Amino acid sequence: MLIGLLCALGAGLMWGLVFVAPLMLGDYPGLMLSFGRYLGFGLIALVPAYFDRRRIAALTRTDWIAALKLALVGNILYYAALATAIQLADAPLPAMLIGTLPVIISIFSNWAPGHPSEAIAWRRLAPSLVIIFGGLMLVNASELAHLDGSRSLRDYALGCCIALGALAAWTWYPIMNARHMKQHPHIRSSTWSTVQGLATLPLALTGLAGYGAVNAVSGGSYDFPLGPRPLQFIGLMLVLGLCASWLGTMLWNKASQKLPTSLAGQLIVFETLSALLYAFIWRGTVPNVPVVAGIVLLCIGVMLGMRAFQQAGHGAAAEVEEVAAG
Numbered sequence: 001m002l003i004g005l006l007c008a009l010g011a012g013l014m015w016g017l018v019f020v021a022p023l024m025l026g027d028y029p030g031l032m033l034s035f036g037r038y039l040g041f042g043l044i045a046l047v048p049a050y051f052d053r054r055r056i057a058a059l060t061r062t063d064w065i066a067a068l069k070l071a072l073v074g075n076i077l078y079y080a081a082l083a084t085a086i087q088l089a090d091a092p093l094p095a096m097l098i099g100t101l102p103v104i105i106s107i108f109s110n111w112a113p114g115h116p117s118e119a120i121a122w123r124r125l126a127p128s129l130v131i132i133f134g135g136l137m138l139v140n141a142s143e144l145a146h147l148d149g150s151r152s153l154r155d156y157a158l159g160c161c162i163a164l165g166a167l168a169a170w171t172w173y174p175i176m177n178a179r180h181m182k183q184h185p186h187i188r189s190s191t192w193s194t195v196q197g198l199a200t201l202p203l204a205l206t207g208l209a210g211y212g213a214v215n216a217v218s219g220g221s222y223d224f225p226l227g228p229r230p231l232q233f234i235g236l237m238l239v240l241g242l243c244a245s246w247l248g249t250m251l252w253n254k255a256s257q258k259l260p261t262s263l264a265g266q267l268i269v270f271e272t273l274s275a276l277l278y279a280f281i282w283r284g285t286v287p288n289v290p291v292v293a294g295i296v297l298l299c300i301g302v303m304l305g306m307r308a309f310q311q312a313g314h315g316a317a318a319e320v321e322e323v324a325a326g
Contacts, residue, residue: 001306004258005267007251012270014248018079019275020282021236022086028227030084035208036233038075040241042201048194048246055191056198063187066180067199074173075200075245076207081166089159097163099136099272103129104171105265106305109178125262128305132269135297138290139276178256178264189253193246200245266305269298 022033049056085094110125181192212224227233255264273295280287287295 001259004255004264005306007255007258008264008267009270011248011251011255012268012272013274014243014251015271016274016276016278017240017244018082019086020278021240022083023282025227025229025233025236026087027229028233029211029222030082030087031080031207031211032222032225032227033083033237034076034080035204035211036237037079037240037245038071038200038204039208040237041075041197041245042204042241044238044241044246045194045197045201048190049198052188052191052194055188056195059187059191059195063180063184063195064199066176067192067195068203070173070177070180071196071200072203073169074177075196076203078166078169078173081162081169085159085163085166087159088155088162094159094163094166097160097167098170099139100133101167101170102266102269102272103133103136104167105174105268106262108171109175109261109265124308125305128266128301128308130301131297131304132266132301135294135301136269136272138294138297139272141290174252174256174265174268175261177253178261181253181256185257189257190250192253193250196249197246263305266302269302273298 018037021037022028022030025033028036082094082098106125106129110122181187181189208225214220215222215224255267259267276287276291276295
């Protein structure tokens with residue numbers, strides 16, 4: 001469980017970068033940020049794919065279909081929706097909606113677990129979920145104060161609707177990804193991360209070509225393909241492709257193998273905390289009291305969640321020993 005926790009923490013640190021990128025490249029369309037990031041992911045994945053080619057060659061058609069689905073929903077669609085929502089409604093509102101992921105994923109995972117052994121009694125799970133939710137509300141209520149009022153009501157509403165689509169995509173992704181990893185324990189986490197990068201590459205190339213064609217026909221103002229700041233765009237997309245995509249996915253795959261999905265869902269809170277950390281660094285400010293209180297509640301909630309699953313695991317082991325002794 002400790003290894004799973006550390007891997008989830010590492011994944012959260014990597015994924016937090018994706019919330020800052022749309023602010024750093026605010027003059028780039030959200031779709032271009034998504035296609036650029038995952039084009040970088042796919043190209044970077046070619047390197048480990050060469051060294052891991054034997055394991056990749058052993059994968060089945062079912063594995064590749066699963067990788068394509070995960071790449072489309074959890075990569076392309078999710079980040080395109082998130083980046084677009086952030087640019088339409090500013091970072092705080094989409095971050096508040098996406099910040100509910102730890103609670104939502106845990107509820108869905110426990111409600112319909114991939115295996116009965118992953119389920120936990122609601123009375124054990126509820127305290128950690130309530131505390132995490134309270135921490136998220138404290139943090140996000142403070143973040144709402146950073147809304148600058150420069151967007152129209154229509155932009156805010158549209159941004160929130162698109163953020164809900166991103167929320168749905170990333171509720172589905174970790175649950176389905178964890179189930180595939182647990183059903184195929186012979187697949188290494190690094191191999192599965194690389195395979196998802198390879199599956200993402202043709203999707204990103206197709207999306208990029210399609211966007212370029214639409215931009216040319218419609219006479220769009222975007223300077224396709226590299227935009228107004230080519231070097232910054234390429235550099236940031238490669239950083240996201242390597243850190244947030246390949247490395248973050250590999251660490252999350254490892255966490256998914258080591259932890260029950262309901263607990264892993266709670267640990268996505270590390271992404272929220274990392275996004276906050278990077279946002280404060282970007283702004284050059286320090287967190288206020290409500291944010292600090294919210295962070296403390298988030299940490300307490302995660303610790304309670306881990307304790308609940310440990311107790312449930314010990315209880316199940318004791319029952320097995322009693323049955324064996326009887």
